[in-house]
Amino acid sequence: MGQEYKLNTKSKTLKNFRLVAKTSFGLEQVLAKEIETIGGSNITTGNRAVFYEGDLEIIYKSNYLLRTALRVLKEIELFRFKNVDQFYLKCKGIEWSKYLKIEQNFMINSTVVHSKDFSNSMFASLKAKDAIADYFREKTGKRPNVNTENPEIVINLHINQDSCTISLDSSGESLHKRGYRIKQGEAPLNEVLAAGMIFLSGWDGTTDFIDPMCGSGTLPIEAAMIAQNIPAGKFRKNYTFENWADYNYEIFEKVTAPKPKKKFNKKIYASDISGSNLLNAQTNARRGLVFNKIIFQTCDFKDLSITANNATIMINPPYGERLKHENIDELYAMIGERLKHRFAGNSAWILSASRENFKNIGLKTSKKIELYNGSLECRFNNYKLFSGKLSGS
Numbered sequence: 001m002g003q004e005y006k007l008n009t010k011s012k013t014l015k016n017f018r019l020v021a022k023t024s025f026g027l028e029q030v031l032a033k034e035i036e037t038i039g040g041s042n043i044t045t046g047n048r049a050v051f052y053e054g055d056l057e058i059i060y061k062s063n064y065l066l067r068t069a070l071r072v073l074k075e076i077e078l079f080r081f082k083n084v085d086q087f088y089l090k091c092k093g094i095e096w097s098k099y100l101k102i103e104q105n106f107m108i109n110s111t112v113v114h115s116k117d118f119s120n121s122m123f124a125s126l127k128a129k130d131a132i133a134d135y136f137r138e139k140t141g142k143r144p145n146v147n148t149e150n151p152e153i154v155i156n157l158h159i160n161q162d163s164c165t166i167s168l169d170s171s172g173e174s175l176h177k178r179g180y181r182i183k184q185g186e187a188p189l190n191e192v193l194a195a196g197m198i199f200l201s202g203w204d205g206t207t208d209f210i211d212p213m214c215g216s217g218t219l220p221i222e223a224a225m226i227a228q229n230i231p232a233g234k235f236r237k238n239y240t241f242e243n244w245a246d247y248n249y250e251i252f253e254k255v256t257a258p259k260p261k262k263k264f265n266k267k268i269y270a271s272d273i274s275g276s277n278l279l280n281a282q283t284n285a286r287r288g289l290v291f292n293k294i295i296f297q298t299c300d301f302k303d304l305s306i307t308a309n310n311a312t313i314m315i316n317p318p319y320g321e322r323l324k325h326e327n328i329d330e331l332y333a334m335i336g337e338r339l340k341h342r343f344a345g346n347s348a349w350i351l352s353a354s355r356e357n358f359k360n361i362g363l364k365t366s367k368k369i370e371l372y373n374g375s376l377e378c379r380f381n382n383y384k385l386f387s388g389k390l391s392g393s
């Protein structure tokens, strides 16, 4: 059984659970900091994951407020097994009726590492699904249905060698789906990665923010939400914890009760060479209620002129593919040259997947951070833009 603790709050006693928030590689530390801010306890970081403890309120806050979590799992069972038959029996021995009603549909997600018994995660999911079906059939003569499209309950299995952790996924659809992005061009950034990049840069809304290749506007929209303390989940319609037997509407209402926005009087600039991309960014910003906080412009970065000092410039240029009208090497050389000559006195951050691209920037790197954009390994490099000569990276 996943450890459960008693925790005294002012009015009631809430159980404390062992939780895992999943994230993208490189964002573990910023996520841990966010979890600390919302009141999680016993926080430790892992690979693409942060482990912590918290009660139902913390689970709801984790889903509604964390900007760098992809999903939040609540551990319900932890066991070791010797072979597949024992795995099945241990799964069947769980009191599933506590977590799943016969009329609710469900789905199982599995990850398997270093297992001699399970060569793939599908096989583990299948065995666990059989165990759950047999548990219910033996008890009631009926079984809950599987639904892989839009499940009401999502069960997560993590098998590492001979140990298995079973959790309930409290989020359902990945939390990067905030609900504001209705229009997107090619290669939009994942919202969780965008928020993580902003946190990693240290930008906190006390200076201007500039994204001169904004595409569908993910970075400036996330920046505007961070600056005004707009909850990450404000536009999201649902979470799977709302289908749990222990769902507490009052606590969720308390967590989502509207709070005053933080005052923000610096500037956020978003521009792009493509007019249609800029329109997408504007539509998304309107949907995210931050349109009036962003200054939009259709403009080639080559011609962009903004008077800024101490601003954070964040660029996610095209990479990996050849540009139609322009050579990618020239594009990166232009970015380096413009940063140096037009944006001295500011701090620039560039996310790109290719070392060659960074060489073409031609500026001295102050910081290099390894991140993943989907499955693509990237560097997120910082350039402090002093005036003076260009020097190689």
Ligand SMILES: C[S@@+](CC[C@H](N)C(=O)[O-])C[C@H]1O[C@@H](n2cnc3c(N)ncnc32)[C@H](O)[C@@H]1O
Pocket (backbone or CB within 6 Å): 185, 186, 187, 188, 189, 190, 212, 213, 214, 215, 216, 217, 218, 219, 271, 272, 273, 274, 277, 299, 300, 301, 302, 316, 317, 318, 319, 331
């Ligand atoms: C990888 S996408 C950015 C995606 C964006 N971060 C998002 O989340 O949707 C790169 C963007 O750079 C823009 N771009 C390419 N060359 C440009 C230039 N010279 N000046 C300004 N924008 C440019 C493209 O139109 C495209 O929208």
